[in-house]
Amino acid sequence: MPITAITYQTATNGLSAAYRPILYRVTATPTAGTGQPPIVYCDIYFGGVFYKTLSKTLVFSSGEWQFDIQDAAQEYLKKYLAPNGGAMIYPADSVMTSVFCRFRASQITTDGFIQPEGIVPVQGTGTISPVSGGGTESNTSFIVNSTLQQEDNQVLSEHLNFFKAGTWSPNVFPLSHRPLSHRIKLGKSDYYPIINTDSSPIKGIIAYFRYKGQTTFNHAVKVFDNACPIVVPTAILSPVNPTTQLFRFSWNAMPYYVTGVKIEYRKTTDTGDFTVVFSDPNITYKDVTVPNGLYDIYFTAFGSCQGGRSGYLQSGLNP
Numbered sequence: 221m222p223i224t225a226i227t228y229q230t231a232t233n234g235l236s237a238a239y240r241p242i243l244y245r246v247t248a249t250p251t252a253g254t255g256q257p258p259i260v261y262c263d264i265y266f267g268g269v270f271y272k273t274l275s276k277t278l279v280f281s282s283g284e285w286q287f288d289i290q291d292a293a294q295e296y297l298k299k300y301l302a303p304n305g306g307a308m309i310y311p312a313d314s315v316m317t318s319v320f321c322r323f324r325a326s327q328i329t330t331d332g333f334i335q336p337e338g339i340v341p342v343q344g345t346g347t348i349s350p351v352s353g354g355g356t357e358s359n360t361s362f363i364v365n366s367t368l369q370q371e372d373n374q375v376l377s378e379h380l381n382f383f384k385a386g387t388w389s390p391n392v393f394p395l396s397h398r399p400l401s402h403r404i405k406l407g408k409s410d411y412y413p414i415i416n417t418d419s420s421p422i423k424g425i426i427a428y429f430r431y432k433g434q435t436t437f438n439h440a441v442k443v444f445d446n447a448c449p450i451v452v453p454t455a456i457l458s459p460v461n462p463t464t465q466l467f468r469f470s471w472n473a474m475p476y477y478v479t480g481v482k483i484e485y486r487k488t489t490d491t492g493d494f495t496v497v498f499s500d501p502n503i504t505y506k507d508v509t510v511p512n513g514l515y516d517i518y519f520t521a522f523g524s525c526q527g528g529r530s531g532y533l534q535s536g537l538n539p
Contacts, residue, residue: 222251222325222337223260223356227284229321230361233391233417235377238293239367244358245284248325251337257325258334262287263341263353266296266317268450268472268530270341270350289321297365305409309425309442315365316415322355339454349532352452362417366395377417391418403432420475421446446477448527451519455535460509465537467508471519474501479523481506487513488534494518512537 228245236242250257262274272292280286300312324337341353364376372379380393385400395413404410416422424443430436449472456468469483478501484494485508499506501521519531 222257223248223323226323226356226358228286229358232359232361233419234359234361235380235393235415235417236293236361236363237366237368237376238290238297238363240290240374240376241288242290242293242319242363244287244289244321244323245280246287246323246356247283248285248323251325251327251335253327256283258328259326259336260285261324261326261336261355262289263322263324263355264289264292265320265322265352265452266293268318268452270343270352271296272343273341287321289319293317293319293363294365297363299365302411306411307409307440309427309440310411311444312413317363318360319363320360321358322353323358324353324355351532351534352454354454360419362415364395364415389416389418392416420477446525448521448523448525448530449475449478451481451521451531453517453519453531453533455517455533457535457537459512459537463512464509465512467510467515467517467535468505469499469508469517469519470505471501471531474521477524478521480521482520482522483508483517484520484529485510485515485517487536488516489513510536514538 224247226244226246228243230236230242244262246260248257248260256279259275259277264271264274274287276285276287297317298314300315302310326334326336329335338354342351344350368374368376368379377393380395383394383397393415395415398412422444423446424441427440428437430438452472454470458466460466471481481499481501483497483499483506486492486494497508514534514536517533517535518529520529
């Protein structure tokens with residue numbers, strides 16, 4: 221592979237602050253020939269969906285190319301303000317996202333043009349879904365819309381661990397510097413933000429609390445409907461005979477509550493119904509043989525979750 225190694229990256233399910241460097245380093249060779257590739261690409265995927273590409277033409281050091289994706293994270297993440305005086309548990313999905321990157325090298329063709337490696341991803345628009353690309357994939361980690369002061373521990377999870385009081389799951393953190401002795405005055409409301417970096421989504425939260433002078437606890441419950449995960453598909457295309465082609469589909473790992481992946485396809489020139497096939501979500505790949513032509517292909521995860529189409533490819537051989 222032209223990307224020979226990812227030499228520096230955030231750990232799997234690790235946590236980064238959006239307003240601090242989020243670095244990746246790779247080593248690479250050109251897709252053809254020797255020396256260094258003219259460009260190395262870093263394709264950024266937020267929430268499993270392609271967002272944008274960074275590119276570098278200059279090697280960082282010792283044959284490494286370095287990418288900092290914090291600017292992209294700051295563009296993508298949003299704020300969330302819970303209702304003033306609210307009395308519920310509120311999800312704040314827009315302040316945090318999962319992230320992975322795919323890295324691609326390049327070569328200079330005999331005509332003097334730069335040719336990127338593999339499948340080039342396509343950004344989404346207001347009317348067109350983004351299309352995933354190929355490349356060497358990094359770990360999947362998390363970014364939260366926050367910052368760290370220079371005097372803080374720059375490993376965000378270690379910094380937040382300092383503010384845990386009592387017993388906590390290792391993958392859950394307080395997103396607050398609030399001390400244990402903090403009190404809420406009569407007639408006032410307040411929020412205590414927490415974040416979860418487990419690969420499985422939260423099904424529900426129970427908050428136990430008691431008022432000053434009470435000896436027994438009250439509790440509040442919030443149950444979340446699991447959203448079906450986004451399918452990040454890839455396809456290897458090969459001819460079978462002069463009129464037939466084979467798609468070999470694969471996708472990202474699915475969580476335990478996904479029981480299947482639905483694949484819908486039809487030629488881009490057709491307006492009729494899609495052909496539908498189903499697959500076990502945990503198999504290595506799914507082969508589909510179809511007549512030659514260019515196809516629109518949609519992917520949907522289903523099971524104990526809610527959602528619709530989330531993955532899209534356009535691929536095929538000319539008839």
